[in-house]
Amino acid sequence: MTLLQIPTAVPEIDFGPLLQLLERGGPVVIIIGCLSVLALAVVLLKLLQFLRKRVGARGLTEGALRDWFAGNREGALHRLSRSPRSSAIVVHHAMAALANGHPEAAIREDAERVALDELAGLRRYFSIQEATSQLAPMMGQIGTLIGKMAAIQALQTTG
Secondary structure (H helix, E strand, O other): OOOOOOOOOOOOOOOHHHHHHHHHHOHHHHHHHHHHHHHHHHHHHHHHHHHHHOOOOOHHHHHHHHHHHOOOHHHHHHHHHOOOOHHHHHHHHHHHHHHOOOOHHHHHHHHHHHHHHHHHHHHOOHHHHHHHHHHHHHHHHHHHHHHHHHHHHHHHHHO
């Protein structure tokens, strides 16, 4: 086959084993499967969010703080101004307020508010993970109980 030839036959996918699993497991397997897909989606979403926000990276903020304490206030503010990092947003907010001469107590309170807002954004969707981690084992136990009940009924009918 050359690079320009396109295969004309689409490979057939055998869903038989999956359908048998769903048939044997019933609604519990379907619920656990849906919870698994949801949990995976949240993990990928959080991974992308943390990568975009560069959670854990400190170089930019530390460099801006060095600039600030060396007297280069404009350079420090400019360095932080376009960063999506949560730490950079909070530090930039506090530095801008200091540069404008706001009182220190008000700056602390406002920086704390901005930091809590950033944390709330980073915590978003973790409740889905918490609920999934609590529900999935319980659903597994329910599936086990249903299986045991079916086995006992089968034993009763055979004598």
